Amino acid sequence: MKAIIIDDEKRARHLLSNLIIEHCRSITDIKEAADLKTGVDLIKSEKPDIVFLDIEMPNQSGLEILEYFSGQIDFKIIFVTAYNQYAIEAFKLSAIDYLLKPVDITELKEAVTKAKEAIEANNLSQQLSKLRDSLKQLSIDKIALEIPKGILFASHNDIVYFEADGMYTNVQLAEGKQKTICKPLKHFVEQLSKNAMFFKCHRSYFINLKYVEELVKDDGDYLLMSNQKRIPISKSKRDQFLIVVKETFL
Known part of the structure; x- marks a missing residue:
């Protein structure tokens, strides 16, 4: 499988890349991007199976990836976050995969295994709609503040x-x-x-x-x-x- 890591922190990208190389042998090709726009361009050119996407980036939140892919997508998103508790709550509600920083090896392996199973089952078409529905549900009693x-x-x-x-x-x-x-x-x-x-x-x-x-x-x-x-x-x-x-x- 091919993977792309999108994270503005170089050290975080390299650390996650090394963990994947060491513990997730099913992923054989890893590329990196330092911002969402570059990452989206890389996704379109490289056609990855999995995208590890940081939420908290200076110019654009990882959640804004929804704006670039309005229809069906053919890659699995695994969000990576350090502290965004309400985003985590949204992911739990919609069964969207996420990893907490610092990344735990066991959780990484489980997330990759789940992603592989979803890809093999061709069960990727609903993940964007699930995330949108989940964030919409949260918006009933929460408000999004762009920091x-x-x-x-x-x-x-x-x-x-x-x-x-x-x-x-x-x-x-x-x-x-x-x-x-x-x-x-x-x-x-x-x-x-x-x-x-x-x-x-x-x-x-x-x-x-x-x-x-x-x-x-x-x-x-x-x-x-x-x-x-x-x-x-x-x-x-x-x-x-x-x-x-x-x-x-x-």
Whole structure:
């Protein structure tokens, strides 16, 4: 079998390649690519049986491979990831194969064996649709945040608020981390328009009502969030806010 490793880290590519050579004798030809675009070109020219695809790459997430292959594909994808827990959850739901970094030899051998069986059974046509369906299912209560190292799937419940920053948006997470996303606030307001727990209290803020501790009427109204952040609420939004709170919590 032929394999292609797509990973922006040279050391990671070489390490995985060496593990494959030593422990997966059914793979006799291995090629490498340092980014998704180069990897896709290599896939089209080399026609591999298996593609080991890193998720977290600087310019494009490995998950974006779906954009290059809209129809049936004739190679097995094994995703490789260091930490993307929500992506892992998606793969488990759809039976998509993945390996955690650092790669475990036993798991590598099992993944390659499964891939070989799927190839021999000509059972590759559904893997892209399965992954799409799985990510769509996760999107019901998770939102995709495009970060520099890939895509972070954040649960709606873990988002405290969105804050506009020009054409960017700062996303404050419950665990205390903040992510800056290359999307305007409007993008998230539209995406979460059907979620009653999110409320646009100000032109620069889109909040999760779950994390509001108090409406303070002092020197201009503001909302005190659970992390003690003071978020202004527009006069035009205050009455609407009280109605939403009554309908949601009372």
